[in-house]
Amino acid sequence: MGRPRDTRVDQAVLDAARALLAEVGYAGLTMDAVAARAGVGKAAIYRRHATKQALVFAAAVHGVELEPPPDTGSLLGDLEALARVIVAHLGNPAAAPALMGLLAEAGADTSLGHALCSALIEVEREGNAAVLERAVRRGELARLPDIDLFHAMFGGTVLSWMLVVRLPTDELPRRLAEFMDKALRASH
Amino acid sequence: MGRPRDTRVDQAVLDAARALLAEVGYAGLTMDAVAARAGVGKAAIYRRHATKQALVFAAAVHGVELEPPPDTGSLLGDLEALARVIVAHLGNPAAAPALMGLLAEAGADTSLGHALCSALIEVEREGNAAVLERAVRRGELARLPDIDLFHAMFGGTVLSWMLVVRLPTDELPRRLAEFMDKALRASH
DNA sequence: GACTTACGAGACTAAGAGTTCCGGAACTGT
DNA sequence: ACAGTTCCGGAACTCTTAGTCTCGTAAGTC
Incomplete structure (x- = not known):
């Protein structure tokens, strides 16, 4: 009507x-x-x-569709691909300011925090879990690692590198993936 | 006068x-x-x-003095102590909102970013370097790891855990320290 | 054609950052 | 003692911005 x-x-x-x-x-x-x-x-x-929050959320977060990390055949390759997806997303000149702004306001507002969680964090967490489960199935890892910790480490490292310390990102995916690969294999 | x-x-x-x-x-x-x-x-x-920025900076960031991590005698102990210091600082109910707010505004404003860097990030980076150098001197590590990456990983993980994913912090220092300890020893 | 919702444009309210002025208090130099 | 300066709390002020509302008009449905 x-x-x-x-x-x-x-x-x-x-x-x-x-x-x-x-x-x-x-x-x-x-x-x-x-x-x-x-x-x-x-x-x-x-x-x-x-609200402005809702507009920014819709423009820069909703439906961003972090594509599921491809199966490259090895844990190391999967980790590097995963890192590249996150780096590309945070490197988007609209996404980074939006995410920081919304995250800052989400401190007080719980509903915004929930929305961010379900839209981004859960999706990313599932991508992480998929990569790790694949590595277990391949026999590269003896058993599934601590997924909460892995999730916070992987996303947090990229976040800190790009938005807090602000270093160039050319080599970040490779260096992070190599480090995490060795770390995961070493932690039994 | x-x-x-x-x-x-x-x-x-x-x-x-x-x-x-x-x-x-x-x-x-x-x-x-x-x-x-x-x-x-x-x-x-x-x-x-x-400005409001300057007030918040002075109230919640300046002179916070992340105390230098104590020498506990082992890399694992040092890492856990380091994690506890960061968790305690970010757990401060005034520091966390301040840091997120300032970080969000630092995207556009470069001078604020510089101030944050020299006040917090550099200090923390030096603490990290001290712990790693001690481990090399003890013989626990064969050589000094990638400090930029370690710095981003350690701080970023805590940041992401507490302010993005928002999980309880009771076990975080121990779990993070144990993981990083194994990871560092494994990466040659 | 009656009704409903969307449209651009612009006036309007409310709140908050930052400024300015007041009368008065505290300190310094002569 | 007294002039000059900087502070104080309080309040009025400007300016910007989020969000609302009202125009006159366009585009659909019944």
Whole structure:
């Protein structure tokens, strides 16, 4: 009933939000700027996204689809592929500011934390588990390692490397994968 | 010349900021609330801290003095002590929101990033290096590992565990230390 | 054609960062 | 003692921004 939503507006809003996230970061992004860049009214944004948080979440987190890590045939190869996926995602100039901004605000707001969890963290955790289970099946690992710890280590290392310490990422996937490969094989 | 600053005001402002950070987080902290809680005028705050960022930095980051990790006699013990220091610091109800908030804003602002680096990251990195060098001297490690990677892994894991995935921290120092101990010994 | 919802545009409210001014207090130099 | 300076709490102020609301109009359904 009534006039249907214009899907070009949906897209223009998300595109504008991503562009502005990359240019001015989470705190610097204003709803007026998004509306102006998208060539739409602010009401059209708020009709789709209740808050700035929700807009940023939709633009930079939702449906990002960390593709499941491919089976490269070895644990080392799988780990490097896994690291490359995370590095590529965090290297996206819109995703990094969005993630940090949302994570900072999720401290107080529990529902946002839950949304982030189910959208990103759970997905990534499952990818990690798949890689490790494959290694067990291949016989590369004697038994399944501590998945919580592995998950925090793998994602946390990339996060810290890129967004806290801020080092170049060319060699990170290889170095991280080699280290974790040896570590996993050594921990019985 | 002129009336000297009242040091009780300095302290009251920082205490109020820490209390509010713990209660309402970085985004929820307002300068008016800090002034009211501290029983001072806003001008007294801005006379000491140019911006909200600077206030939070001074209240929750500056001079935190991650104490240098003690020599426990073994790499495993040193690693667990190191992890406990980081967990304790990030577990501080004022420090965690402050760090996330500042880190999120540091994306756009480079000077804040530099300040965070020299105040926290460099200090922690030196602590890490000290532990690893001690292990080499003891003969537990054949040679010095990749310190950049170790630094990002150790801090990043705790960060991710506590602030992203949000799991209980009782066993984290032991599990992380045991894993890293085996990993370091295994990586030649 | 009646009704409903979307649209861009812009006015509007509320809240918060940062500034400025007040009357008064504390300290320094003469 | 007194002038000059910097502090103090308090409050009024500017400016920016999130979010709401109201226009007049367009695009659909019954």
